Amino acid sequence: MEGPAQVSTAPETPVLDLLYSDVEDDLRTQVRALLADHCPPAALLAAVESEDLHDTALWQALARELGVAGLSVPEELGGAGASWNETALVLEELGRAAAPVPYLGSSVLATAALLAVGDTRLLPEVAAGRRIACLAVPFASWPGGVFPDTIRTGPGTVTGTVSGVADALAADVLLVPSTGPDGPALHAVDLSGTGSTVTRQAVTSLDLTRPLADIVLRSAPALPLAQGADAERALRQALVAGAALLSSEQLGVAEWCLATTVAYTKERHQFARPIGSFQAVQHRLADLWVLVTLARAVARNAAAALSANTATVATEAALAQAFVSDAAVKVAEEALQLHGGIGFTWEHPVHLYLKRAKSTALALGTADRHRFALGGLAGLPGAVPHADGATPS
Template identity: 40%
Template sequence: MSPTVDFTYTDEQLELRGVLRKYLAAHSPESVVRELMDSAGGYDRAQWKDLADQLGLQGLLVPEEYGGLGLGATELGVVMEELGAHLACLPFLSTSVLATTVLLSADGEAAAAWLPGIVAGEVTATVAVTEGRGAWDPAAITTEAVPACGGRYLVTGVKTFVPDGHTADLVLVAARSGGELLLLAVEADTPGLSRHPHSTMDQTRRFATLEFGGAPATPIGGDAAKALDRAHHVALAALSAEQVGGAQRCLDMAVEYAKNRFQFGRPIGSFQAIKHKCADLLILIEAARAASAFALWSADADAEGLPLAAAMAKVTCSEAFFRAAADNIQIHGGIGFTWEHPAHLYFKRAKSSELLWGDPALHRERISRLLELTV
């Protein structure tokens, strides 16, 4: 008998959404987002600590034994939607989704060493997997780890498009040692590690190239391949929720503008073309919301079905967000293209998110393989 899937939010989940929405409205308005876009780090470390102290979001997926909240992916989706709606400049996806998921798959010693610091907002972390053009493909990893004294390794190689790699206190790097795939912890101040921020179109989300020149690293244990596979799919599910939040905000902005912008003595929202455009967006976004919710549910309840659900969510949510961001600019007209208006910020985030960890075409191919269809 198939398990029951209920996408109705509980009172606790709705309360979490309300509290976070209020916090972000006060601490992450457009003015703050623009300030952080121009900053070297891309986020405010004091705000990151305050978020941990006030809401404890960094410990959302972390079990209570490590000081976390011990919640699930559905609650993660609630949080990611709000972060996406506000374009929050925070290393949440890299630290509290990617790195945390990897550490939860590691041995108990590594989890105990790093998760409490992440929960407290004292440590930011990221996962360095991609190389070359940035495809998430563990089979293509060429970074080498050579055994050294004391059970440690020396890591040599280059990782590209590492989220928040220029500021992370902890880097969990995927490397090979004699053909074996390993995950190793490298601290930010480790000799032999150099970090180079990327210049990106979307300034609200930062990436970096990390060069390892014999950097000392500590293995974190566990099955590296399985840990990376789960982290990848959980991150895709989380990203899809963020895209839903951004798409919904674009639609809300467009509708509000259409109700208040008058042409020929009437609000432009009364014109059939605008009505149809907004209605089409609503349908796309609701479909994306359902796909995202199913991927998040799968992360908690159906590990076997998660890869397919995550790929489907990435396709659906990427296309919905990009369409919503583009149509939002069109409905706003000339003002939507200007630097002063936030519409272009959502457009850039939509394009960046569409490409992150594979565009829709790549994930459609993955879906066909998972379903054993002919491409």
């Protein structure tokens, strides 16, 4: 006789919807149309020759006309009350345009940190696009790293140096992780009226569309946001969100490279035939299409896990960076190759996308580092623990 049915007590994993909703499709149409007007390839190529790369007009149009700066922020805090899925879609379109705006830094990294600490002072300004916030950590930082110790906390001030910060040059306020007698802390530094206490110096960056900067703080007045474990948790959550959603930007880069290359192979003729009719080229393009399709599924899964705040969000973020960052580089490299001689010239924008793909492959943790993290997050025997010494659960 069969025994009674066993009832599982394990928590159910939520089913994530990876399809684009009608709302997301409408949002995509609006964002893509705006970028086509404000950031066509010719304008982008001209922008990288200028000293001020940050496109203020485009940022204001995105933040104030479309209201996408605070998509993931609750309505009561001045945001749109949407989810990280919509934010990911905007990043996908910004990746397709390689747009020189501080969306990742302000609307993802800084916003996630402010949400984690429950801030109600800065967040409404950031969500409305009236202020640009920047998480003052190196762009190469990864979620499993140790808490930064290059900034020291003083009485109402912070002092120290942080290198290679993305979107710092465009920021109005810095969110600064620091350490002091009371342990880790997170402070906000208002850049208006700080005088000589804060210095931002642009550094040479591979990605011409996203400048990096070194920040030097000399007893800069600072507003405390979180202390101790709360500060560590806020920074970790911000970096996890950044890693998860950066994959959507990388997806957009890969999508543009594939679409542009397919169009080029239909127009470029050799031996009186379009080069796209050659079987060898068709096979390469087919492989790239499969790679982009897989990358889309992985990136959408990471964004959906972040939106649903699943228990495996750190795993999904690591998986996204382990796969999509390499995929974007591969597609961009193939795009440059398949464009032939014109692809190697400065006049064609494909080099900007290859540089964006290469630089983001190093951002928020390399693919290899995330693969090591996945071993620990999955509880594999002999897996490498996080750099802070804590074995991930």
